[in-house]
Amino acid sequence: MTQFNCFNLKPFMLEALTKKGFEEPTAVQKKLIPVIFNGRSVVGESQTGSGKTHTFLIPIMNELNTKRDEVQAIITTPSRELAEQIYQAAIELASFSGEEMRVASYVGGTDKKRQIEKLKNQQPHLVIGTPGRILDLIENQALKSYTAKTLVIDEADMTLDMGFLEEVDKIASTLPNNLQMLVFSATIPEKLKPFLKKYMDNPVVEHIKSSTIISDTIENWLIPNKGQNQNQAIYSLLTMGNPYLAMVFANTKERVDEITEYLKAQGLKVAKIHGGIQPRERKRVMKSIQNLDYQYVVATDLAARGIDIEGVSLVINAEVPRDLEFFIHRVGRTGRNGMSGVAITLYSPQDEQAIGELEKLGIKFEPKIIRQGEIVDSYDRNRRTQREKSQKQLDPKMIGLVKKKKKKVKPAYKKKIKYAISENDRQKRKVERRQTDRSKRKSRKQDY
Structure with a gap:
């Protein structure tokens, strides 16, 4: 009932x-x-x-x-x-x-x-x-x-x-x-x-209010696009598995056309949707997609809002959307009605700020990387920043001395603590200079 x-x-x-x-x-x-x-x-x-x-x-x-x-x-x-x-x-x-x-x-x-x-x-x-x-x-x-x-x-x-x-x-x-x-x-x-x-x-x-920003049935992956051909990366991601229906999102009509032509040249049957396509043709394409005549769809954000295409099991963001709200709409094309889905976002260094903003909204990414034709777990992209922060912290011995400094102690002992902290800082600077000099020497050798 x-x-x-x-x-x-x-x-x-x-x-x-x-x-x-x-x-x-x-x-x-x-x-x-x-x-x-x-x-x-x-x-x-x-x-x-x-x-x-x-x-x-x-x-x-x-x-x-x-x-x-x-x-x-x-x-x-x-x-x-x-x-x-x-x-x-x-x-x-x-x-x-x-x-x-x-x-x-x-x-x-x-x-x-x-x-x-x-x-x-x-x-x-x-x-x-x-x-x-x-x-x-x-x-x-x-x-x-x-x-x-x-x-x-x-x-x-x-x-x-x-x-x-x-x-x-x-x-x-x-x-x-x-x-x-x-x-x-x-x-x-x-x-x-x-x-x-x-x-x-x-x-x-x-x-x-939604209980989560993105449905918990969606695996939300983040893959860096380091110096590799992005179109090739998209093709690899689309063909690694066998998605029921995959959607690739780009920010402009021109980029959608470019991705579509590349994928077609690789032998995939691809539909495209953007505002530059004539209304009658767009209607025909949408009907064909609904009839599952296509397994792959490349689109601008026109298809991210409101349009319900059933059976999307994979979403690829070829680019981080300019309007970050559209990220949620794009990813929301998959994982609908309790079904599972995968959303993959390709990003480059200039996207760091945008990715950070999305994370502030409560969106969680799983870091991945393409290695030898497979998608494998990767490291957190913020690990370097976190490591630098931890390196700047005082070691346990120094922390103890600082705590003692806050207490009332004899004047001579205060000087001793101050000297120990200053000596610790000097030693760290010395190590850092050595590492810098060593890196420069290595770099010069590689140039020759």
Whole structure:
């Protein structure tokens, strides 16, 4: 018996969730589904992969009135891929209803003229899409948004970052005053708060903390990229085992293209995803990936946020992301739904500060190295710093003398202690000079 029974869902919805293998609601679903059913506006701050999509889809789809020929809810997303993913999830739930639930997807790069013609005859019950295209259809008086009672802004921080908040604002302004607004995001930036205050009256704000920054089902490895060909290292890591599905992340479209071409030249069948690929082609590639036509995917951070690609067992960060928050999103593509996964980050000396910042966030790395075609345990990269710190410490004898110095002792004995400490320091400097001179002599010999 599924634990979703506690939400008093309609039979078709319970059947749909059972068929999907959903047995227990996630933390964000437990907290917010009852609140959404009560008609309250919501701000849900939760990590990627926490079940946000079904947190708003379940109550919306459950309450759609198929007898009303009007738009009842609008869901905006910052990317076409995420819109497609939510659309497919909604279609899947609707297929169990036994009644016609009209779900429409409107994104840039699709046939707007055809969409306008279709809207003249019939309005969808649920609208899912990117802000620009939805607003375009509203301004063309094709999409009758004013009947919608619910507006969902998914991945709100990404919507802000990509400059779509103005379009979302205009969409919201066309909706009724008693609007229920559901905002979901991994983070809620300060710049987003004036917008939320404008449209949300006393919303329920929930920050669902993850027990760990990265799922404990993920092995998080750190491998130095010391002077070796990085593309060769990526190829080696991909082919050492046999990943069910592997994703390689890079920071730019150009780097994604470069890695993809190299891997293809080695005989691998590789898909790539980035913003420079035409929308129709991106949609085709995403569908092929979902159908497991590819074992290897190379992508920019476009695919790290929100897009759910099932079965990823290996993630490789070819580069440390510029925005460190994306590290969590990238790594979170694997180890989902309790499955195990491996995340590997290749790093060079200039990445030390970024790696340190990630460690401050609570992310723990296992140091590894590639040796003779195998990944083996390595030393902690901070070992040199730690050794230097320990070498600077006084030896036990000196520590004892320092402690004695703090006590009240005879003047002559104070001088003796002071001399012993000073002599100890002098001897250390002498040893260090010898080591330096020896290193210089060795270096000169090697030059000849």
